[in-house]
Amino acid sequence: MDALSYIIKKFKADITSPNLPIALHQINRTIMAQTLGELGFRVGVEVGVAEGLHAKVLCENIPNLKLHCVDIWNKYPGYEEYADPEDCFRQAHERLKPYKVIFHRQFSMDAVKDFDRGSLDFVYIDGAHDFRSVAEDIFEWSKRVRIGGIVFGHDYKHWRPWKSRNIIDVRPVVEAYCYAKNIHPWFELANDIKDKTFGPDSPGWMFVRQNKDKI
Numbered sequence: 001m002d003a004l005s006y007i008i009k010k011f012k013a014d015i016t017s018p019n020l021p022i023a024l025h026q027i028n029r030t031i032m033a034q035t036l037g038e039l040g041f042r043v044g045v046e047v048g049v050a051e052g053l054h055a056k057v058l059c060e061n062i063p064n065l066k067l068h069c070v071d072i073w074n075k076y077p078g079y080e081e082y083a084d085p086e087d088c089f090r091q092a093h094e095r096l097k098p099y100k101v102i103f104h105r106q107f108s109m110d111a112v113k114d115f116d117r118g119s120l121d122f123v124y125i126d127g128a129h130d131f132r133s134v135a136e137d138i139f140e141w142s143k144r145v146r147i148g149g150i151v152f153g154h155d156y157k158h159w160r161p162w163k164s165r166n167i168i169d170v171r172p173v174v175e176a177y178c179y180a181k182n183i184h185p186w187f188e189l190a191n192d193i194k195d196k197t198f199g200p201d202s203p204g205w206m207f208v209r210q211n212k213d214k215i
Helices: 003-010 029-038 053-061 085-096 108-114 131-144 170-180
Strands: 022-024 043-047 066-070 101-104 120-125 145-153 187-189 204-208
Touching: 003 029, 003 145, 003 204, 029 053, 029 204, 043 053, 043 131, 053 066, 053 085, 066 085, 066 108, 085 101, 108 131, 120 131, 131 145, 131 170, 170 204
Parallel strands: 022 187, 043 066, 043 120, 066 101, 120 145
Antiparallel strands: 145 204, 187 204
16 A cells, blocks of 8 residues: 555645645544554554653554564653653553563664664654754664655654753754655644543654655
């Protein structure tokens, strides 16, 4: 099944618009996971797992999914969001116990070396949100997704509050990457339907790997 055509039809997307990204409405993270299941995807990676809430949504909605969960589950310079990393790791293990999940307790750029180019149906990127981390994750993990597979992520926004460590550089990185790599179309996931797991949610982003992209 052609993933791009399916998504355009399902979400009634107008890809003739010159404005990018193209917004997909009537969507949330659960609906996106269901869409991956409908496309028959079976092997994926989540970068930035935390307590495993989104990983569980993927596993619940994608039949027979083999999910690689990549997270260091620790504090490090530039990323201090974990109040108790070991408790997050324990919660993720417990929550994902019923599913076919492989844990990679590594930094993203170390874990990515264990995956061959084009070996994944999808990757979901939600790790550290500073410019360098987002850029490295998109640049390296996109190569591991096959043609016709999907690269997507969370927090499509730009937020650098004064004197705050909670930096979000996702939006400018995604925009620059898609422009540089000739990716068209690409999408903003509006997440405008309240999700049963996450409630009101930040927007996401997504593109389908194609032969013409320069990844």
